[in-house]
Amino acid sequence: MLKIENLVATVGEGEDAKEIIKGLTLDVPAGEVHAIMGPNGAGKSTLSYVLTGRDGYEVTGGSAELNGADILDMEPEERAAKGLFLSFQYPVEIPGVPVMTFVRTALNAQRKLRGEEEVSAAEFLKKSRAVAAKLKLTPEMLKRPVNVGFSGGEKKRLEIFQMMMLEPKFLILDETDSGLDIDALKTVSDGVNELRDPERGMLVITHYQRLLDHIQPDKVHVLANGRIITSGGPELALRLEKEGYDGVLSEAV
Amino acid sequence: MAALKDLFKNPTAAELQLTERFAGLPENPQRTRNFEAFAKTGLPHRRVEAWKYSDLRNALKELPAELSADAPASAFSGLGGVSEIHLTDGQVKLPKGLKLVSDENVSALGGAEDIPVAALSAALASNRQALLIDVTESPDAPLHIVFDAKTASAFERISFRIREGVSLDVFETHTRAGGFSNVVIEYSLEKGAALSRHMYQAANVDAVQLICAIVHLEAEAKLEQSCLGFGAKLCRNETRVFHRGEGASANMNAAYLVGDGFHNDLTSLVRHSKGGCDTEQLVKGAIMDGGRAVFQGKFYVAKNAQKTAAEMSHNALILENGGEVNAKPELEIYADDVECAHGNTVGALDDDALFYIRQRGVPAKEARALLTEAFIAEALEAVPNAQREIMKDEARSWLTARL
Numbered sequence: 001m002l003k004i005e006n007l008v009a010t011v012g013e014g015e016d017a018k019e020i021i022k023g024l025t026l027d028v029p030a031g032e033v034h035a036i037m038g039p040n041g042a043g044k045s046t047l048s049y050v051l052t053g054r055d056g057y058e059v060t061g062g063s064a065e066l067n068g069a070d071i072l073d074m075e076p077e078e079r080a081a082k083g084l085f086l087s088f089q090y091p092v093e094i095p096g097v098p099v100m101t102f103v104r105t106a107l108n109a110q111r112k113l114r115g116e117e118e119v120s121a122a123e124f125l126k127k128s129r130a131v132a133a134k135l136k137l138t139p140e141m142l143k144r145p146v147n148v149g150f151s152g153g154e155k156k157r158l159e160i161f162q163m164m165m166l167e168p169k170f171l172i173l174d175e176t177d178s179g180l181d182i183d184a185l186k187t188v189s190d191g192v193n194e195l196r197d198p199e200r201g202m203l204v205i206t207h208y209q210r211l212l213d214h215i216q217p218d219k220v221h222v223l224a225n226g227r228i229i230t231s232g233g234p235e236l237a238l239r240l241e242k243e244g245y246d247g248v249l250s251e252a253v
Numbered sequence: 254m255a256a257l258k259d260l261f262k263n264p265t266a267a268e269l270q271l272t273e274r275f276a277g278l279p280e281n282p283q284r285t286r287n288f289e290a291f292a293k294t295g296l297p298h299r300r301v302e303a304w305k306y307s308d309l310r311n312a313l314k315e316l317p318a319e320l321s322a323d324a325p326a327s328a329f330s331g332l333g334g335v336s337e338i339h340l341t342d343g344q345v346k347l348p349k350g351l352k353l354v355s356d357e358n359v360s361a362l363g364g365a366e367d368i369p370v371a372a373l374s375a376a377l378a379s380n381r382q383a384l385l386i387d388v389t390e391s392p393d394a395p396l397h398i399v400f401d402a403k404t405a406s407a408f409e410r411i412s413f414r415i416r417e418g419v420s421l422d423v424f425e426t427h428t429r430a431g432g433f434s435n436v437v438i439e440y441s442l443e444k445g446a447a448l449s450r451h452m453y454q455a456a457n458v459d460a461v462q463l464i465c466a467i468v469h470l471e472a473e474a475k476l477e478q479s480c481l482g483f484g485a486k487l488c489r490n491e492t493r494v495f496h497r498g499e500g501a502s503a504n505m506n507a508a509y510l511v512g513d514g515f516h517n518d519l520t521s522l523v524r525h526s527k528g529g530c531d532t533e534q535l536v537k538g539a540i541m542d543g544g545r546a547v548f549q550g551k552f553y554v555a556k557n558a559q560k561t562a563a564e565m566s567h568n569a570l571i572l573e574n575g576g577e578v579n580a581k582p583e584l585e586i587y588a589d590d591v592e593c594a595h596g597n598t599v600g601a602l603d604d605d606a607l608f609y610i611r612q613r614g615v616p617a618k619e620a621r622a623l624l625t626e627a628f629i630a631e632a633l634e635a636v637p638n639a640q641r642e643i644m645k646d647e648a649r650s651w652l653t654a655r656l
């Protein structure tokens with residue numbers, strides 16, 4: 001599914017370019033959920049931006065493939081149409097564009113890029129109602145401009161709403177748990193689990209075991225200093241929770 | 254003729270042609286007053302403070318001989334639920350509640366010396382192109398006034414007297430193929446009257462287009478106005494509002510999109526002469542490389558106009574390097590118990606927002622169009638639904654063709 005090999009990437013331009021991803025290798029097969037944990041500033045969000053094609057990040061080595069297709073040369077929208085979805089650590093405000101309009105525009109744009117037909121208004125409305133109910137989002141919230149004036153937790157729920165509407169093939173969740181209250185964490189996790197599928201892969205970036213109680217990973221990776229320094233099963237997350245990063249980091253050197 | 258010419262200091266070819274046109278009209282003292290008011294300034298140019306960003310004299314070296322193209326098509330024509338009137342028809346049919354008082358209104362324009370081009374239009378509009386209309390009853394349907402003169406030079410004047418407590422809804426479309434057009438529109442609102450005035454302006458790149466509205470508001474009268482404009486070689490859309498009675502209010506918004514070779518000037522002056530009047534103004538626009546936008550907004554608050562509440566804001570988006578904006582927001586306040594503010598921003602599209610939208614699968618060009626359209630749409634919220642939808646479609650196709 002997602003195959004990253006020896007990826008090297010810099011942030012910034014010219015003299016200011018700084019290498020953040022330093023030879024990162026990772027393989028998430030279809031049907032699996034992998035967690036990435038790692039200290040602040042390790043490069044977790046950077047990895048998610050490099051994979052989704054944000055401007056200002058330059059790949060200087062290695063490769064990344066989604067279902068065998070090299071994604072690194074694609075525009076962000078092409079990657080999205082191929083099924084790559086990022087739930088942002090910090091969702092961005094889109095003033096003046098209501099959530100419903102936005103999601104429908106996105107869904108139809110993706111379909112168009114894939115050569116598929118547009119979704120009908122009725123079908124879209126029906127589905128959005130069902131998904132919104134699951135995530136406890138009110139119809140009023142969906143009429144408001146994307147992320148404008150939403151609380152931190154509401155923004156995260158809105159990311160998951162978009163994800164469930166767009167039904168991507170590969171999901172990257174960047175600290176989706178941060179800012180969520182205990183009930184919302186459960187609601188959001190239920191939404192994510194609903195999307196678990198033999199055809200779908202997930203990369204879950206988090207600092208806390210808490211989220212992994214709800215979304216159980218097949219594998220856990222530790223990302224530090226731009227590399228995956230160690231990987232293991234779900235028990236690795238439990239160990240990190242107890243011991244912190246120091247032990248794991250010193251073993252890896 | 255010789256004497257008329259002498260009214261100007263150093264007449265340009267265009268000014269001489271205008272003088273000739275005037276000399277050809279039937280004599281009338283009011284008309285002459287209007288022309289003399291124009292001649293004091295002549296065609297205004299850069300050194301005239303109110304025109305320093307829009308050099309009309311330079312844009313109109315001589316009057317164009319003929320129009321060689323068609324005007325941009327108007328998606329508003331034939332729209333149901335409105336009474337359409339065309340000044341070019343010769344005989345206008347007015348709906349119930351409106352009465353034609355005169356089809357050659359030559360009355361002297363108030364404050365004409367300050368608005369030379371409006372005075373020019375009042376001097377030259379003749380022969381069924383200068384209507385004076387009495388509004389005695391709120392009409393059932395909104396009025397759609399179509400300004401689409403097909404002559405190379407066009408001078409039109411239309412004046413409404415809106416009687417006490419009466420409401421008038423007007424939609425104006427101003428489209429031009431080229432040449433020179435100069436329209437002056439007067440709305441006088443009696444006590445408690447209401448005017449909802451929305452406008453659409455589009456022209457070809459070689460048109461010189463002037464639109465000037467003068468709105469008088471007596472006590473408790475209400476103006477609601479908005480506009481979507483695309484500019485022209487030089488387009489100036491000016492509004493003068495006079496709060497003349499207590500408790501009058503004006504809400505005047507505008508959106509603009511200015512492409513390569515176009516110039517769009519939005520100028521307004523709101524004079525608060527009585528207490529307790531409100532003015533709110535929101536102007537938003539976007540400019541491409543080679544386009545120029547001008548916003549000049551002035552609020553004047555007289556000494557006895559206490560409890561005036563007036564707020565002005567202008568926000569521009571430069572979509573490409575090379576787009577130009579000149580903004581001049583101004584407050585001139587002589588009363589001490591007022592709440593007045595103005596804000597002005599010029600910026601670019603937010604890269605983070607663009608990436609977010611593209612990550613969801615929307616191509617870059619559409620993402621830019623979506624953000625820009627949403628940005629300007631805020632200034633069009635008061636436009637009635639049917640017209641607003643058309644405006645948004647026009648804005649979207651304009652943007653997707655250019656971004």
Ligand SMILES: Nc1ncnc2c1ncn2[C@@H]1O[C@H](COP(=O)(O)OP(=O)(O)OP(=O)(O)O)[C@@H](O)[C@H]1O
Nearest residue numbers: 011012018020038039040041042043044045046047
């Ligand atoms: N545009 C930039 N210019 C310079 N440095 C940057 C830029 N973007 C990120 N960095 C740096 O790259 C490093 C990795 O940042 P990143 O956001 O990927 O960390 P993270 O692992 O997601 O951390 P956190 O757990 O705090 O979210 C940090 O040291 C950060 O300061």
Ligand SMILES: [Mg+2]
Nearest residue numbers: 044045046089
């Ligand atoms: Mg991060």
